[in-house]
Amino acid sequence: MYICPAMLTPILPVTLPPDTRTRILDLAEELLLERGFNAFSYQHLAKELGVKPAAIHYHYPSKDDLGTAIVARQLRRLRKWRDLPRVADLPPAAQFEALLAVYDTHLGHERRVCLFGALAADFRTLPAPMQAELRTFNRELTEWLAQVLAVGRATASLRFVGSPAAKAAQVLTTLAGALQVARVHDETPFQVIVGQLRLELLV
Amino acid sequence: MYICPAMLTPILPVTLPPDTRTRILDLAEELLLERGFNAFSYQHLAKELGVKPAAIHYHYPSKDDLGTAIVARQLRRLRKWRDLPRVADLPPAAQFEALLAVYDTHLGHERRVCLFGALAADFRTLPAPMQAELRTFNRELTEWLAQVLAVGRATASLRFVGSPAAKAAQVLTTLAGALQVARVHDETPFQVIVGQLRLELLV
DNA sequence: TATTTTACTTACTAACTAGTAAGTAAGTTT
DNA sequence: AAACTTACTTACTAGTTAGTAAGTAAAATA
Numbered sequence: 001m002y003i004c005p006a007m008l009t010p011i012l013p014v015t016l017p018p019d020t021r022t023r024i025l026d027l028a029e030e031l032l033l034e035r036g037f038n039a040f041s042y043q044h045l046a047k048e049l050g051v052k053p054a055a056i057h058y059h060y061p062s063k064d065d066l067g068t069a070i071v072a073r074q075l076r077r078l079r080k081w082r083d084l085p086r087v088a089d090l091p092p093a094a095q096f097e098a099l100l101a102v103y104d105t106h107l108g109h110e111r112r113v114c115l116f117g118a119l120a121a122d123f124r125t126l127p128a129p130m131q132a133e134l135r136t137f138n139r140e141l142t143e144w145l146a147q148v149l150a151v152g153r154a155t156a157s158l159r160f161v162g163s164p165a166a167k168a169a170q171v172l173t174t175l176a177g178a179l180q181v182a183r184v185h186d187e188t189p190f191q192v193i194v195g196q197l198r199l200e201l202l203v
Numbered sequence: 204m205y206i207c208p209a210m211l212t213p214i215l216p217v218t219l220p221p222d223t224r225t226r227i228l229d230l231a232e233e234l235l236l237e238r239g240f241n242a243f244s245y246q247h248l249a250k251e252l253g254v255k256p257a258a259i260h261y262h263y264p265s266k267d268d269l270g271t272a273i274v275a276r277q278l279r280r281l282r283k284w285r286d287l288p289r290v291a292d293l294p295p296a297a298q299f300e301a302l303l304a305v306y307d308t309h310l311g312h313e314r315r316v317c318l319f320g321a322l323a324a325d326f327r328t329l330p331a332p333m334q335a336e337l338r339t340f341n342r343e344l345t346e347w348l349a350q351v352l353a354v355g356r357a358t359a360s361l362r363f364v365g366s367p368a369a370k371a372a373q374v375l376t377t378l379a380g381a382l383q384v385a386r387v388h389d390e391t392p393f394q395v396i397v398g399q400l401r402l403e404l405l406v
Numbered sequence: 407t408a409t410t411t412t413a414c415t416t417a418c419t420a421a422c423t424a425g426t427a428a429g430t431a432a433g434t435t436t
Numbered sequence: 437a438a439a440c441t442t443a444c445t446t447a448c449t450a451g452t453t454a455g456t457a458a459g460t461a462a463a464a465t466a
Contacts, residue, residue, distance in 0.1 A: 185338060
C-alpha cells in the first residue's frame with residue numbers, strides 16, 4: 001500500500017475528497033431518505049455523479065448490495081454515536097435531547113425522514129439482508145433509549161408511566177412519524193409533536 | 204340511464220359483484236398499502252385481475268389518476284366513518300377506542316400500514332393532486348381527534364397535558380408509526396405502543 | 407332498427423430498468 | 437520491465453414501465 005504524507009501526519013484530519021465508492025453511497029442514501037428506495041435508479045445516481053451506470057455496478061453489483069450497504073453504514077453510525085463519550089456520558093435528559101437533535105438535523109436536511117421511516121412502507125419489497133439490518137438498527141436504537149429512560153426515571157430526571165421498553169418504542173415511533181408528517185405538511189407539526197414529547201417526558 | 208329492477212327495490216342492499224373499475228381500485232389500494240406506491244405497476248394489477256393493462260388505462264388513464272382515486276376514496280370513507288351515528292354519538296373515550304379499532308383492522312389485514320404511512324416516505328414522487336388529497340386526509344383526521352380529545356378532557360374521561368391539537372398530532376403520528384413498526388418486526392410492538400397510549404390517555 | 411356508448415383487446419412505442427461482458431488506461435506490485 | 441489490480445467506459449441484453457391508437461363485441465339509447 002502506498003503511504004501518502006497525509007497519512008503520517010493525521011494531526012489535522014484533512015478531509016480528503018470522498019472517493020467514488022463513498023460518493024455513490026452518500027448520494028444513494030440521500031435519495032433514499034428523500035424519495036424512497038424504489039424511486040431512484042442506477043441511472044439517476046450515475047448522471048448526478050458524472051459516471052456511467054456500470055461504474056456503480058462495479059462498486060455495488062446490485063441495487064440490493066447498495067441498499068444493504070446504506071443500512072449497514074447507518075447501523076455502524078448509530079453504534080458509534082451511542083458510544084461516543086459526549087453522548088454516553090451525558091445524563092439521561094441530555095441524552096434524550098441529543099436524540100431529538102439528531103431528528104432535528106434530519107428535518108434541517110430538506111426534511112429527510114429517518115432510515116426507518118424511509119424503508120418501513122416498502123419493507124416487503126426490500127432484499128432480505130436489508131430487512132435484517134433494518135430490524136437490528138431499530139432494535140438497538142430502542143434498547144438504547146429504553147436504558148436511557150430507565151435511568152432517567154430512576155434518577156427522577158425523566159417521568160413516564162409504563163415500562164421503559166414500551167415508552168422507548170412509543171417515543172421512537174412518534175419521532176419517525178413526526179418526520180413523515182413534516183414532509184407531508186411542513187416543519188410545524190414536527191415541532192408541535194416534539195414539544196408534546198418534551199412536555200410529557202421532562203420533569 | 205338504464206334503470207335496472209334492483210335499483211327500484213334497494214330494500215335489501217344486494218352486494219353486487221364489484222365491477223372492474225372498483226376491482227382495480229380495491230387491488231391498487233391493497234398493493235399500495237402492502238408494498239408502496241412505486242412498487243406496483245399496471246401489469247401487476249392486470250395480471251391479477253385477469254384483464255389487459257390497457258383496460259386499466261381505460262378506467263384510470265394514468266397511474267397518477269389511479270393513485271389520486273385511491274386517496275380520494277379513503278378521504279370519502281374517513282368523512283363517512285367520522286359522521287356515522289355509531290361513531291359520532293359515542294362518548295370520547297369510546298371514539299378513541301373506535302379509532303384504535305381501525306388501526307387494529309389494518310394490522311389484521313396482512314399488517315397493512317395506514318394510507319399516510321404508506322405514502323409519506325415517497326411523498327415527493329407523488330403527483331400533486333395526490334399530495335393535496337393526502338394533506339386534507341391527515342388534516343381532517345387530526346382535527347377530528349383534537350375535538351374528541353378536547354371533549355374527553357373536559358368531561359374527565361381522557362387525560363393529557365398540552366393542547367388537544369398537539370396531542371392529536373402526536374397520537375396519530377404514533378399510530379401510523381406503530382403499523383410501520385409492526386411490519387418491520389411483528390404485531391408485538393404495535394400492541395405495546397397502543398397499550399402505552401391507552402395507559403397514558405384513559406383515566 | 408339504427409346509432410351510439412361502454413368496456414374492453416390487440417398491437418404497438420419509447421423510455422427506462424437492473425445487470426453483464428469486454429475492453430482500457432492508469433496505478434501498484436513483483 | 438512485466439504482471440497484476442483498480443476503476444472505470446463502451447456496448448449490449450432482456451425485461452419492465454407507462455401510455456397510445458385502433459379495432460371490436462355487446463349493451464344501451466334514439
